[in-house]
Amino acid sequence: MKYLFSFILLVHAAVHLLGFAKAFHLAEINTLSQNISKPIGTLWFLTFLLFSITTAIYIKNYKFWFVFAFITLILSQILILMFWKDAKFGTLANILILIVSLSAYGQFQFDKMVERETKEILKDAQTKNPSFISEKDILHLPEAVKKWLINSRVIGQEKSQTIQLKQIGEMRTKPNSKWMPFTATQTFNVQIPGFVWETKVEAMPFIWMRGRDKLYQGQGNMFIKLANLIPVVNESNNKQINSGAMIRFLAEICWFPSAAINNYIVWESISENSAKATLTIKNTSVSGIFKFSTEGDITSFEAKRYYGGKTNSKLETWRINMTSHKTFNGVKIPNKSNVSWKLKEGDFNWLNLEIIKLEKYNSEKNIIID
Secondary structure, X not given: OHHHHHHHHHHHHHHOHHHHXXXXXXXXXXXXXXXXXXXHHHHHHHHHHHHHHHHHHHHOOOOOHHHHHHHHHHHHHHHHHHOHHHHOOHHHHHHHHHHHHHHHHHHHHHHHHXXXXXXXXXXXXXXXXXXXXXXXXXXXXXXXXXXXXXXXXXXXXXXXXEEEEEEEEEEOOOOOOOXXXXXXXXXXXXXXXXXXXXXXXXXXXXXXXXXEEEEEOOEEEEEEEEOOOEEEEEEEOOHHHHHHHHHHHHHHHHHOHHHHHOOOEEEEEEEOOEEEEEEEEOOEEEEEEEEEOOOOOEEEEXXXXXXXXXXXXXXXXXEEEEEEEEEEOOEEEEEEEEEEEEEOOEEEEEEEEEEEEEEEEEOOOOEEEO
């Protein structure tokens, strides 16, 4: 896609040289029947240069390339209108470039939103003077949870404060729809429960969706745009979306097990290999059941969650199966999982994901620490 668009930019840039050549009598240009003055010919050459610069900075991933594209498109279209009879088909190329440029601008705005919201959820995180987990810290927990934490090797490790992880995987929106590959980055405030999850999903060839899910101060928000331009989901701050975001945070402590000892989670033993966890934020609580292997690996999480974020959404069983484990920074966590809704018409496995990187996040310096 990138190289195809670059080629289109270069070809469109080169076409503008015809006006320059016509004005300065550098070649016989039969496709341009109208006379072109030298000052106007100079503008055709300037447009060629600007499109060439736009192509170069686009290839180099300069984030403001779309600004150059917008300026160049205006100049190009003015010239096309002046010589409409001969140059009208150049409008088609300009429309394509405009759509891609608008999408890039939408991506820039989306990324700025994610950056701002990430700073917001981390602003109260204390990253100085970290504490370390001892066996005394887990004495009050159910046996199954203690075994999990010991098996995860968190004893003696630094207590998680801020975490950022990278994900890859596939998702789908309906039981019979096609799987769509995605990449994602998720940042957590482990001290004061919150996260920002942003993803890029390949909806179809050359068409991407950008999504952001968030939990901040007990309030959830889900925002999805198609091609960085068209909002398709924007649900926030209702009972269903807030509850769903809280349940998600609770489930995802499997990636930073030291959160299990924080006061915002209360544990209740169910059996030798299972325990109920209740997360409370601002007097609102959600619960779910964790299950563990006999060795102490976490194997699943299950909770009642609203199927969708709208006010008429109904509670259904939401289940995560952890299928593989891996050690990151000395802590053993589930690195592969599949997520399903257990509906009356059958299980709907809608998400398969893999953690490929997990790091501590320094909120003060806005950097990642390996």
